[in-house]
Amino acid sequence: KAGVTQTPRYLIKTRGQQVTLSCSPISGHRSVSWYQQTPGQGLQFLFEYFSETQRNKGNFPGRFSGRQFSNSRSEMNVSTLELGDSALYLCASSLDMGVTEAFFGQGTRLTVV
Amino acid sequence: QQQVKQSPQSLIVQKGGIPIINCAYENTAFDYFPWYQQFPGKGPALLIAIRPDVSEKKEGRFTISFNKSAKQFSLHIMDSQPGDSATYFCAASGASGSARQLTFGSGTQLTVLP
Numbered sequence: 001k002a003g004v005t006q007t008p009r010y011l012i013k014t015r016g017q018q019v020t021l022s023c024s025p026i027s028g029h030r031s032v033s034w035y036q037q038t039p040g041q042g043l044q045f046l047f048e049y050f051s052e053t054q055r056n057k058g059n060f061p062g063r064f065s066g067r068q069f070s071n072s073r074s075e076m077n078v079s080t081l082e083l084g085d086s087a088l089y090l091c092a093s094s095l096d097m098g099v100t101e102a103f104f105g106q107g108t109r110l111t112v113v
Numbered sequence: 114q115q116q117v118k119q120s121p122q123s124l125i126v127q128k129g130g131i132p133i134i135n136c137a138y139e140n141t142a143f144d145y146f147p148w149y150q151q152f153p154g155k156g157p158a159l160l161i162a163i164r165p166d167v168s169e170k171k172e173g174r175f176t177i178s179f180n181k182s183a184k185q186f187s188l189h190i191m192d193s194q195p196g197d198s199a200t201y202f203c204a205a206s207g208a209s210g211s212a213r214q215l216t217f218g219s220g221t222q223l224t225v226l227p
Binding site: 004006033035042043044045048055056058090092098100101102103104105106107 | 145147149154155156157158159162202204206208209213214215216217218219220
């Protein structure tokens, strides 16, 4: 059974640009959550999607957004990139909303220059 | 109230030693406590998890001890090996609302010397 797949693995963007990251959850999993990992702030929750609806949102500015498609695949978008957005963005897949076991992908390393 | 505090920040043990990593939480809505292992360049991998109705859980060389009254839990790695060298994160989540997402500790960098 394939794991969580995130694309691309690495990305370099310039300040002010926008970026879209993609996540394909484990087959059969319907809940997708996104986390940002930085050396200074650690792992922080961005948002959770289930049945194409955002169910929960962390404390991030509106520049961070996401969506989920009918096949449970998810994308997150960051607009007007800032240097501080440089981070490892991780997607976690769970079988269902309220099911607590979460499995992470390898992440997308975003560097903003 | 959402914080999970993890210690120590780093830990060095000899092969065969038993590293212990501790975490404490405040939010009584948390009812699921997983540990994740992360190697450089990889995403966190679920290692073992516990719920508050048990005080200890073992899976292979990994053991979680849970103290509900003290709101603390810890990870013990028996017979540690150099391949266990990684960063370990504790986390907590609850059943509903803002507690449902995983709240992570700050991580412990473990080095097991050969």
